[in-house]
Amino acid sequence: MRFFIVFFIVSLSVNAQNSGYIEYAYHTNRGITYETTGVLEFTRNQSKFTLLKSGNSTIAEEVNDNEIDLISESKKRPTNYINLDSNDLLSNVTLFKKVYVTQEAIPRITWNIKNEFKLLNNIECQKAEGYFRGRTYTVWFANKLTLPFGPWKLQGLPGIIMEARDSKNEIYFRAKKIKLGESIQINYPKEVSYITLKEFIKLKPKIFKEREEMLKSKMPRSNTVFKLQMPPRTSQREIIYEWEEN
Amino acid sequence: MRKLFFALAFMLVGTFVFANNINENAKILNIEKTETIKFIADICTITVNIYIDGELAASATWTDNDGDCELAQAGARMMAEMMLME
Numbered sequence: 001m002r003f004f005i006v007f008f009i010v011s012l013s014v015n016a017q018n019s020g021y022i023e024y025a026y027h028t029n030r031g032i033t034y035e036t037t038g039v040l041e042f043t044r045n046q047s048k049f050t051l052l053k054s055g056n057s058t059i060a061e062e063v064n065d066n067e068i069d070l071i072s073e074s075k076k077r078p079t080n081y082i083n084l085d086s087n088d089l090l091s092n093v094t095l096f097k098k099v100y101v102t103q104e105a106i107p108r109i110t111w112n113i114k115n116e117f118k119l120l121n122n123i124e125c126q127k128a129e130g131y132f133r134g135r136t137y138t139v140w141f142a143n144k145l146t147l148p149f150g151p152w153k154l155q156g157l158p159g160i161i162m163e164a165r166d167s168k169n170e171i172y173f174r175a176k177k178i179k180l181g182e183s184i185q186i187n188y189p190k191e192v193s194y195i196t197l198k199e200f201i202k203l204k205p206k207i208f209k210e211r212e213e214m215l216k217s218k219m220p221r222s223n224t225v226f227k228l229q230m231p232p233r234t235s236q237r238e239i240i241y242e243w244e245e246n
Numbered sequence: 247m248r249k250l251f252f253a254l255a256f257m258l259v260g261t262f263v264f265a266n267n268i269n270e271n272a273k274i275l276n277i278e279k280t281e282t283i284k285f286i287a288d289i290c291t292i293t294v295n296i297y298i299d300g301e302l303a304a305s306a307t308w309t310d311n312d313g314d315c316e317l318a319q320a321g322a323r324m325m326a327e328m329m330l331m332e
Contacts, residue, residue, distance in 0.1 A: 034300025051299060066315075068294045068323060072330050078299055094298065096329055208304070213324050215306075224318070225313040225326065231302035 007236060012245060018044040020180035022160065024151050027049060028174040030235050038151050038173065042160070045084040046186045047149040080153055081188050082106060089153065090189055093200070096211050101194040107242075109156045111139075120162045121178055124232050128157055135166040135238025145180070150244065152237070198243060206228060294326040304329065305312030 024038040036054035040047060053073050061070050074094040081090040089107070093100045101175050109130045113246030116127040118140060123138035132154065139150070143159040162175040195203070212228035215217040219226055259265060291309040306329070308322035 022272075028300045030274065030300070031295065031298065031302050032297050034297070066290075066292050068292065068319070068326070069297060070294055070326050070330060071297045074298055097302070135321070211329070215328065218328075219321070220324075222317075225307075225309040225311070226321070227307045227309075228325075229305040229307065231304060235302040237301065 010053055018147070019184045021047050021177065021184060022162075022175050022179075023177035024173045025054070025176050026151070028170060028237075030170050032069060034071075037146075037176075040148045040149060040151055040160075041146055043184050043186060044147070047080075047082045047147075047155075048186045048188075049080045049151055051079075051137055052077065069128075079214075081186070082149065082155060084190055090192075090194060091153075091197075095207060100200055101189060101192050102197040102200045104197040105196040106155065107153060109154070111157055113157075121175055123162065123178070124163050126159070130156075133241060134233075135168065135171070137164050137166050137171075139164040147175060188232050198241070290315040290318045292318040292322040294322045296326050296329060300328075 019042060021039060021041045022035045025035070026038045027033075027035050030109075034054065034068055035051045038049060039052060040049045042048075063069075076092055076094055078094070079092045082088070083090075084106070087106050089104050091102045091104075093102055109132045111128040111130040114127040118125055118127075120140060120142075123142045124144065126143050128139050128141060129140065130137055130139070137154060137158070139154060139161045140163040141150070141157040141159040141161045145160040146158060147157050147160055148157060150157070151164060154161055154164050155171075164173045165171070194216065208228055208230050212226070215228065216226050257276050261293070289309055290313050291307060292315065294306045294308075296304045296306065306322055306325045308325065310317045310318040
């Protein structure tokens with residue numbers, strides 16, 4: 001009888017770690033400062049990370065002499081789905097009103113695990129460093145939450161990533177609320193027409209060109225020139241891709 | 247002595263004659279010079295940076311070659327907002 005009680009408690013605690021959700025504070029400083037909350041929901045073999053709306057006004061602007069910054073948030077929130085069984089990572093990307101679902105194999109980040117520890121939300125976390133698409137990240141993962149998930153596309157450690165910061169101090173995630181053992185249902189996108197990330201990156205200049213031509217056609221016929229430019233890669237979270245590095 | 251005086255007087259007169267010739271040449275040059283009128287038109291360029299979810303998504307640049315900055319600003323904003331509308 002005692003064996004069964006112990007077994008029941010142990011299995012409960014193991015299950016408790018196999019699902020749950022974590023709220024992260026997300027801070028980015030690339031041209032403008034933007035702060036919001038990201039939510040990671042996870043089960044044993046799947047995770048979903050969604051960047052929520054910041055709650056600030058949808059369109060703000062800052063005017064300098066000859067430059068205007070228009071700041072907005074997409075209706076369809078940026079989301080990353082990971083499926084360990086199929087080794088897939090799907091992401092929602094909004095570009096000029098259209099939502100694309102990009103597909104890629106789960107990126108293999110080579111983590112260098114350090115012998116340094118700290119407490120985050122009363123959970124012991126271990127330090128690791130890794131390079132991912134042009135940025136070097138220092139992360140702290142909870143090695144008692146033995147699932148390889150994390151915020152955004154950062155993953156692949158023997159525990160859930162609780163804090164992550166890139167070396168340029170431009171991207172920062174920090175767990176602020178954790179609920180384990182919650183009943184989580186991840187509606188992994190099925191039967192959606194997706195585009196591979198590599199194809200999407202290749203297609204982007206064409207999408208910009210088409211959009212530029214479309215906007216030009218709506219311009220008044222006056223002595224004006226209109227140009228639409230793609231953002232420089234250094235301003236993006238992903239600066240360089242694996243296939244571009246070789 | 248008389249010869250020396252005559253030589254000096256000749257040199258002095260010669261200098262004046264030569265100087266007058268230079269002025270004449272200058273006058274000829276002035277007449278032949280063509281005048282270039284340079285016209286610089288003002289241009290006005292406005293750039294609108296569109297940030298979506300904290301990330302630079304695109305930059306729209308509107309250049310008005312008549313130098314109308316108000317028009318360029320309104321135009322660039324209009325284009326940017328057209329891109330933002332979902």
